[in-house]
Amino acid sequence: MHRNSERRISRALGALAAAVFGAAALLYAPAILAAPSGGSSLPSTTPQRQVDPAASYREGLEALEREDYRTAEKKFGEVLSVLPKNPEANYHMGLAKIGRGKTKSSVRYFERAIRERPSYTEARERLALVQIELGEPDEAREQLDAMKAQLEACGAGDECGAGRRARLEEAIARVEAALAGGEQAARGMASRPAGLFAQPRAAGAERYRDAVRLINEAEYEAAIADLYAAQAIVGPHPDILNYLGFAHRKLARFDEARRYYAQALAIDPDHLGANEYLGELYLELGDTQKARAQLARLDALCPFGCAEREDLARLIDRRESDRRARR
Structure with a gap:
C-alpha cells in the first residue's frame, strides 16, 4: 500500500459523495481511510456530455x-x-x-x-x-x-x-x-418487483465507504458485493467502477477488471485512478508497452505531476529493473 493512499482515498470518497449524493452526504465520507492507490486525487467529475x-x-x-x-x-x-x-x-x-x-x-x-x-x-x-x-x-x-x-x-x-x-x-x-x-x-x-427501487442515496455512500474499508482489509469478495450494492442505488459512477476493477484484479479476474476500467473511462476518460489501474493491469498481464501508453495518458492529464502518474511510473520502472536483473 502506498504511503500517500490515505489522503487520496479520502479525496476520492469526498468527490464521490459530492458528485453523486449531494453535499449532505459528505458526512458519510470518513476523514481518513487507508486504501489502495488509484482513487482520484482530484475531484472525479464527468466531462460535459449529453448523458450523465x-x-x-x-x-x-x-x-x-x-x-x-x-x-x-x-x-x-x-x-x-x-x-x-x-x-x-x-x-x-x-x-x-x-x-x-x-x-x-x-x-x-x-x-x-x-x-x-x-x-x-x-x-x-x-x-x-x-x-x-x-x-x-x-x-x-x-x-x-x-x-x-x-x-x-x-x-x-x-x-x-x-x-x-x-x-x-x-x-x-x-x-x-x-x-x-x-x-x-x-x-x-x-409484474411486481417491489422494494427494489429508489433507496436513499446516502445508503449508496455508506455501502461505498464499507467497500473501501473491505478493500483496505483485502476482503475483495465482500467489497465487490458492497460496490454492487452501491451501484444498484446510485448507478454507474467512475469511482465505483474503478474500485470494482481493482477488486476483481486483486482476485486475478483480469477480464472482468478490464471491463470495469473500460466502463469507468467510458464515463470519464480523464479519471486518474482508472487510468493508473488500467496501466497496472497491463503490467500484471506482462504488456509493458500498453502500461507505458497509460503512463503517457497520465503525463498528459497531470502536467505538474500527480500521485497516480508517479505510482504507475514507479511500478513500470520496478518491472523493467526486475526483467533486466533476470537476464
Missing part, C-alpha cells in the same frame, strides 16, 4: 417507483447508450419493458445482465418468471438450476454472506412456486 449515466439511472429508478415505465425505458436507454453492458441498467430496462407490456422484449436485457454478471440473482429470478409467463418452463428451470448451484457453492459456512444466501433462497422459492402455479402465477410475480 448516474443521473439518468437515478431518474430511471424514480420513474419505475412511480410506475412511469415510458420514462424509465427512456432513462435506462440513455444509460445503455454509454454503457451497453452495464448489468444494473440492463436489469432495470428489463423491468421497464415488462411495465410497458413488452414482456418478450425484456428477455434480452435480463440475459445480458446475467451474461455480464452471472451472480446477478435478481436478473436470474426475473428472467425465469418471464420465461414461465411466456410458456418456456424448461428455460426457466435452467435459471433455477443455476441459482441452486450458486447456493450449493456457498457451502455450509458464510462464503456468500447471509444476505446473498437469503436472497438466493428467496428467489429459488419464488421460481419454484411460479413453476407450480403456471403462467398466470408467474405473470403476477414478474
Whole structure:
C-alpha cells in the first residue's frame, strides 16, 4: 500500500459523495481511510456530455417507483447508450419493458445482465418468471438450476454472506412456486418487483465507504458485493467502477477488471485512478508497452505531476529493473 493512499482515498470518497449524493452526504465520507492507490486525487467529475449515466439511472429508478415505465425505458436507454453492458441498467430496462407490456422484449436485457454478471440473482429470478409467463418452463428451470448451484457453492459456512444466501433462497422459492402455479402465477410475480427501487442515496455512500474499508482489509469478495450494492442505488459512477476493477484484479479476474476500467473511462476518460489501474493491469498481464501508453495518458492529464502518474511510473520502472536483473 502506498504511503500517500490515505489522503487520496479520502479525496476520492469526498468527490464521490459530492458528485453523486449531494453535499449532505459528505458526512458519510470518513476523514481518513487507508486504501489502495488509484482513487482520484482530484475531484472525479464527468466531462460535459449529453448523458450523465448516474443521473439518468437515478431518474430511471424514480420513474419505475412511480410506475412511469415510458420514462424509465427512456432513462435506462440513455444509460445503455454509454454503457451497453452495464448489468444494473440492463436489469432495470428489463423491468421497464415488462411495465410497458413488452414482456418478450425484456428477455434480452435480463440475459445480458446475467451474461455480464452471472451472480446477478435478481436478473436470474426475473428472467425465469418471464420465461414461465411466456410458456418456456424448461428455460426457466435452467435459471433455477443455476441459482441452486450458486447456493450449493456457498457451502455450509458464510462464503456468500447471509444476505446473498437469503436472497438466493428467496428467489429459488419464488421460481419454484411460479413453476407450480403456471403462467398466470408467474405473470403476477414478474409484474411486481417491489422494494427494489429508489433507496436513499446516502445508503449508496455508506455501502461505498464499507467497500473501501473491505478493500483496505483485502476482503475483495465482500467489497465487490458492497460496490454492487452501491451501484444498484446510485448507478454507474467512475469511482465505483474503478474500485470494482481493482477488486476483481486483486482476485486475478483480469477480464472482468478490464471491463470495469473500460466502463469507468467510458464515463470519464480523464479519471486518474482508472487510468493508473488500467496501466497496472497491463503490467500484471506482462504488456509493458500498453502500461507505458497509460503512463503517457497520465503525463498528459497531470502536467505538474500527480500521485497516480508517479505510482504507475514507479511500478513500470520496478518491472523493467526486475526483467533486466533476470537476464
